[in-house]
Amino acid sequence: MSNYNTTTVNDVEIDKDKAKQLLRWIIFTEKNNTKTKAKNDQQMVAAIQKKIEEVVKCY
Amino acid sequence: MLLTSLKLKDFRQFKGEQTIAFATDKQKNVTIILGENGSGKTSLAQAFTWCLYGKTDFEDPILLCKSTSQAMLPGQEESVFAELKLTHSGTEYTITSMQCYKKNNKGTQSVGQRKFTIAFKSKDGQQEFIPDLQSELRMKEILPNELSKYFFFDGERIGNMSKELRKGRSREFANAVRSLLGLSAFTSAISHLKGRGTSKSVIRSYDGKYDTTSDKRIAEYTKNIDELNSDIEKIDDRLSKMEGEEEFVSEKISNLNDSIKENESSQKLAERKAKLINRRTILINRLNTQTSDLLKNFNKNAPAYFAKKLMCDSLGLLTNNGDNLDKGIPDIHARTIDHIIKVGCCICETEVIIGNDAFNALNRLRDYIPPMSLGQLIGSFQSNCENSVKNTESFNNDFCKKYSEIRLFETDEIENEEEIKDIIKRLEGMQDVGLLQAELTKYDKQYNDLKSERSSLDQSKGNKESNRERIDSTRHELTLKDKNNKSIEIYKAYAQYLYDYLSEDYIKEETRVRDELNKVIDKIFRTIYNGGFSLSLDENYNVQVIVNDHAGYNEDIETSTAQSISIIFAFIAGVIQMARTSQQPENAMLVSEPYPLVMDAPLSAFDTKRIQTVCTVLPKVAEQVIIFIKDTDGDIAEKHLKEHIGSRAIFDKKNEFETYIMGRAK
Numbered sequence: 001m002s003n004y005n006t007t008t009v010n011d012v013e014i015d016k017d018k019a020k021q022l023l024r025w026i027i028f029t030e031k032n033n034t035k036t037k038a039k040n041d042q043q044m045v046a047a048i049q050k051k052i053e054e055v056v057k058c059y
Numbered sequence: 060m061l062l063t064s065l066k067l068k069d070f071r072q073f074k075g076e077q078t079i080a081f082a083t084d085k086q087k088n089v090t091i092i093l094g095e096n097g098s099g100k101t102s103l104a105q106a107f108t109w110c111l112y113g114k115t116d117f118e119d120p121i122l123l124c125k126s127t128s129q130a131m132l133p134g135q136e137e138s139v140f141a142e143l144k145l146t147h148s149g150t151e152y153t154i155t156s157m158q159c160y161k162k163n164n165k166g167t168q169s170v171g172q173r174k175f176t177i178a179f180k181s182k183d184g185q186q187e188f189i190p191d192l193q194s195e196l197r198m199k200e201i202l203p204n205e206l207s208k209y210f211f212f213d214g215e216r217i218g219n220m221s222k223e224l225r226k227g228r229s230r231e232f233a234n235a236v237r238s239l240l241g242l243s244a245f246t247s248a249i250s251h252l253k254g255r256g257t258s259k260s261v262i263r264s265y266d267g268k269y270d271t272t273s274d275k276r277i278a279e280y281t282k283n284i285d286e287l288n289s290d291i292e293k294i295d296d297r298l299s300k301m302e303g304e305e306e307f308v309s310e311k312i313s314n315l316n317d318s319i320k321e322n323e324s325s326q327k328l329a330e331r332k333a334k335l336i337n338r339r340t341i342l343i344n345r346l347n348t349q350t351s352d353l354l355k356n357f358n359k360n361a362p363a364y365f366a367k368k369l370m371c372d373s374l375g376l377l378t379n380n381g382d383n384l385d386k387g388i389p390d391i392h393a394r395t396i397d398h399i400i401k402v403g404c405c406i407c408e409t410e411v412i413i414g415n416d417a418f419n420a421l422n423r424l425r426d427y428i429p430p431m432s433l434g435q436l437i438g439s440f441q442s443n444c445e446n447s448v449k450n451t452e453s454f455n456n457d458f459c460k461k462y463s464e465i466r467l468f469e470t471d472e473i474e475n476e477e478e479i480k481d482i483i484k485r486l487e488g489m490q491d492v493g494l495l496q497a498e499l500t501k502y503d504k505q506y507n508d509l510k511s512e513r514s515s516l517d518q519s520k521g522n523k524e525s526n527r528e529r530i531d532s533t534r535h536e537l538t539l540k541d542k543n544n545k546s547i548e549i550y551k552a553y554a555q556y557l558y559d560y561l562s563e564d565y566i567k568e569e570t571r572v573r574d575e576l577n578k579v580i581d582k583i584f585r586t587i588y589n590g591g592f593s594l595s596l597d598e599n600y601n602v603q604v605i606v607n608d609h610a611g612y613n614e615d616i617e618t619s620t621a622q623s624i625s626i627i628f629a630f631i632a633g634v635i636q637m638a639r640t641s642q643q644p645e646n647a648m649l650v651s652e653p654y655p656l657v658m659d660a661p662l663s664a665f666d667t668k669r670i671q672t673v674c675t676v677l678p679k680v681a682e683q684v685i686i687f688i689k690d691t692d693g694d695i696a697e698k699h700l701k702e703h704i705g706s707r708a709i710f711d712k713k714n715e716f717e718t719y720i721m722g723r724a725k
Contacts, residue, residue, distance in 0.1 A: 009559075010535060012552035019556050026557065030244040030251070035148040037200070041259065044251050048261050052550050052557075 063144040069124040071102040072718040082705025089703040094710035099718040100687035104659035110141035126716040131162045151180040203235040211657040245565045252558040261554045273541040280534040287527040315499040325489035346468040353461045360454040363447040370444040580633035588625035632680040653682030674699030
């Protein structure tokens with residue numbers, strides 16, 4: 001059921017709170033990685049995918 | 060990025076191994092290196108760029124110390140290296156460039172490839188090496204080459220740099236500035252969520268994860284979308300390459316138009332020159348014809364003209380004594396005399412014997428009778444003389460007239476020649492407008508070709524994108540019907556949402572950072588150069604100088620040397636200050652580093668007032684300042700920088716090939 005804190009992208013309802021949580025995580029991770037270069041691009045893509053799946057599944 | 064030390068081995072005049080440590084203290088962050096002219100200040104400054112990027116501005120590509128090189132024996136090998144220790148993003152790096160030199164048996168030196176390595180201290184304190192293939196990339200991340208010259212710069216070439224800053228830089232330059240300003244975390248996140256074309260990204264990866272067993276069309280649509288993505292990526296690559304080509308061609312067209320304008324008068328001069336050369340041929344031909352006519356006339360009439368007096372005198376004499384001269388006997392021929400002498404008796408019966416009086420009298424008669432009829436000859440001579448004298452009457456006038464015509468042609472020809480020489484001299488420094496025009500036509504065509512190629516590519520890209528959208532939408536309808544695929548669609552939708560959100564945020568943040576940089580640069584510029592000007596940055600980070608006191612005048616203006624120098628300092632200082640600001644916690648998404656300033660002879664181009672301003676501003680703005688100055692500027696630098704100086708060094712120049720870096724007390 002839609003509420004004020006959701007939006008729709010490609011017919012899929014997006015929970016903005018989940019999205020906010022993801023954004024915070026991505027910003028933190030990208031900032032760190034820019035400094036440390038610990039992960040390459042492919043690893044970063046995999047990490048973001050994993051995080052999206054975790055967060056979206058949790059709710 | 061903070062520079063800790065630089066170790067050199069046999070680099071140019073720095074013989075053997077020599078190390079210089081730099082001031083890294085927050086308050087005392089200035090390192091001053093003094094050196095007389097030719098002692099190696101520029102060499103040391105160039106050692107930084109060679110170490111980091113393998114580039115120098117030296118005309119001589121041989122970096123090996125000449126003194127070491129001379130001492131090498133055949134077969135001996137020596138190496139040049141520069142090792143820079145620095146801290147970047149909290150990691151200690153050791154960046155090394157090394158090049159080998161070998162002398163063969165004939166004494167010729169061969170130069171090896173530069174070997175570039177980056178080592179860093181890992182969290183456990185162990186030294187690790189960046190793989191060779193990634194070294195250049197890591198260097199780009201630490202400090203892109205495009206921007207390095209603004210941090211390692213030569214004060215004597217600062218004017219050119221200012222022009223470059225104002226001329227219009229590449230997209231790469233703008234990206235490098237954005238990265239220094241801390242926006243690279245944004246761009247990485249955006250690229251990781253949805254990279255261009257077929258490159259790996261979160262959204263693209265999900266395309267390959269669909270369960271195709273529920274509907275075979277999903278696999279087909281995915282394949283179509285992959286192909287379209289690949290095509291679009293190719294188009295994007297071409298469009299991106301074309302940007303550089305278009306920039307190059309546009310710059311060429313603009314420069315050629317400027318040159319044509321500057322050299323417009325050369326076209327008129329060239330036309331005049333062609334006319335004069337044509338006239339020269341005509342004049343020479345006429346001169347030759349006239350001279351030939353003059354000579355013909357001279358050869359024909361001059362002897363008679365010069366003999367005129369003689370002929371007149373002769374004619375007068377002949378007229379007066381004509382009767383006396385004609386003593387001939389009518390109808391008597393020389394053969395008659397011969398007959399009389401032969402028979403030995405005259406018709407008057409006088410004996411004629413060789414040598415007697417009669418014989419002699421007869422022989423004298425020969426002069427007056429045919430064939431030597433003197434009367435006839437004289438008559439003929441008279442007639443010839445009269446004619447000749449008559450003909451010479453106009454010779455003088457004709458000759459003088461012809462000669463004056465020739466002189467006129469000669470004067471014309473000399474003037475013509477002088478004008479040609481003058482035009483050639485004036486044309487020497489000018490370019491041929493015809494050639495420039497031909498070049499311009501070539502580039503105009505290239506520009507139009509690029510324009511039509513871009514238009515066709517844009518159209519093709521648009522078609523492919525709408526095609527992809529249509530197929531994606533159809534696939535989307537199918538995938539939503541299947542439980543497994545639906546969850547992938549949900550993840551994709553989140554990734555898309557994050558991508559859109561960050562992209563929008565990036566535009567806002569980039570604009571904010573650029574505006575902020577604009578303010579900072581302008582403020583620093585006004586501090587250094589207190590004239591009625593301000594600086595403005597466009598979206599590609601090109602600097603424009605604006606006149607403050609003339610409302611409505613927004614054109615970029617030509618700058619003086621002092622302004623140019625101030626622009627470059629303001630830009631560098633502004634970027635450095637912004638890079639420091641972006642480290643502050645309120646700038647959540649910005650990641651940047653403080654940067655050092657390494658300056659070769661920065662004060663040489665400034666007047667006393669600006670030296671003081673620059674010396675006050677730079678140590679406050681930059682995290683670290685390394686400054687190479689002439690020994691004669693030492694006092695002024697000490698005076699204005701004294702509370703910021705953390706390290707001092709001086710070059711001890713032994714000879715042209717050997718300099719040693721020595722520590723120096725205050």
